[in-house]
Amino acid sequence: MLPKIMTAPMAGITDAPYRKICREMGLELAYTEMVSSRGLIFGNERTEDYVDRSDEGSSLGIQLFGNQPEVMANATKRLEELVKYEYLDINMGCPARKIMSNRDGCALMRTPILAGDIIRSIRRVTTRPLSAKMRLGLTKGSINVLEVAKRVEEAGADFIIVHGRTADQMYSGTADWDTIARVKQAVSIPVIGNGDIFTLDDYIDKQEYGVDGFMLARGIQGNPWLIRDILLFEETGVRSTRPGLAEKVEVARRHLDYIIQIKGIGAVPEFRKHAAWYFKGIPGSAKFRAALSSLNTPQEFRDLTERWLDIQG
Ligand SMILES: Cc1cc2nc3c(=O)[nH]c(=O)nc-3n(C[C@H](O)[C@H](O)[C@H](O)COP(=O)(O)O)c2cc1C
CATH class of the missing domain: 3.20.20.70 (Aldolase class I)
Structure with missing residues (x-):
């Protein structure tokens, strides 16, 4: 079916x-x-x-x-x-x-x-x-x-x-x-x-x-x-609660891990657009999202999100 x-x-x-x-x-x-x-x-x-x-x-x-x-x-x-x-x-x-x-x-x-x-x-x-x-x-x-x-x-x-x-x-x-x-x-x-x-x-x-x-x-x-x-x-019939920032970060990090596992480290720039979508519309995210647009390594993403979670947390 x-x-x-x-x-x-x-x-x-x-x-x-x-x-x-x-x-x-x-x-x-x-x-x-x-x-x-x-x-x-x-x-x-x-x-x-x-x-x-x-x-x-x-x-x-x-x-x-x-x-x-x-x-x-x-x-x-x-x-x-x-x-x-x-x-x-x-x-x-x-x-x-x-x-x-x-x-x-x-x-x-x-x-x-x-x-x-x-x-x-x-x-x-x-x-x-x-x-x-x-x-x-x-x-x-x-x-x-x-x-x-x-x-x-x-x-x-x-x-x-x-x-x-x-x-x-x-x-x-x-x-x-x-x-x-x-x-x-x-x-x-x-x-x-x-x-x-x-x-x-x-x-x-x-x-x-x-x-x-x-x-x-x-x-x-x-x-x-x-x-x-x-x-x-x-x-x-139940509505789930919206994902918070920590959950978004967790899923986005996993998404990047899968890109690297499946396509290799050279594919990290492909993640930039996904990263921008994950964090679209979050108040105060403009600077953070601007930094994502030049992302090249998973460590950069880890550090950026870590810092952002600290600021928001
Ligand atoms: C970036 C992008 C790529 C797309 N590529 C395809 C494609 O390869 N084949 C296809 O049938 N439709 C493609 N579509 C159209 C989508 O499958 C879908 O029909 C369209 O986005 C309307 O649905 P939505 O309003 O829910 O986005 C693409 C859409 C977008 C935005």
Whole structure:
């Protein structure tokens, strides 16, 4: 059965260390960053950069991007040989120019028949739960998510993930959950809603749209506690208390340890953005966060947080 919440693919963010932190908050299904189908076929995509043993014992979803049905099917076969994973998603939603100019990502929504052909071709080579993650369309004037969703359903997808924005909106404005609800009514496979779940209240508000599950993305940047909060609320109806500074420091330090263990000491600068997110919005944190932006070693982070805890404590 599909879990009710899952974490989204986010390029440059949802790597193995990040997923490990999310797993510790109780998360079952996490997606990798998007992986290039052509890169997999030509052997220049290092899948080990995307997956890691830290996902063992939980469900790992891989997201592929590309636009050629044969290449996508061959990439899927390659994945089956290389990686232990449970779910496969096809990227039909990425609005980045360098992706869309190659006719990948959300550009596939321009050609619903091709979108269906891609799913059909992959369906022939895998029995794993297969989904397509899409937006509402390319622009407000060309919303066609219902058509694309139906094509993908007919082609054999097991479920659909809808981010309630158009490609040209990128991440601006608010996600349109009414249209997500219309997709749910139009197809008979499960629909996962995505967009603007930043707090437990956002999650509760979105229940009225009748979707089968929820995908979390920016809301868990620096706030993996949102996962714990939602799971606890689902199980008991209780709201957890907000993490204090000491808990944030503890989790952030662990996150940095995982980055070093999994990716090596050279990856410490990748932690800077996560560190800035963990400590965003804390009164008096501006100076501390400025120092994080040039962080190079785990010792620097330890010393900085030690000093900050002393000042705050
Ligand atoms: C930095 C960043 C990278 C992203 N990378 C991907 C990606 O690789 N594949 C994808 O389908 N969506 C990607 N997304 C979109 C998210 O998965 C999600 O659909 C979007 O952020 C809306 O959800 P939110 O409002 O909860 O953040 C990315 C989003 C961000 C902010």
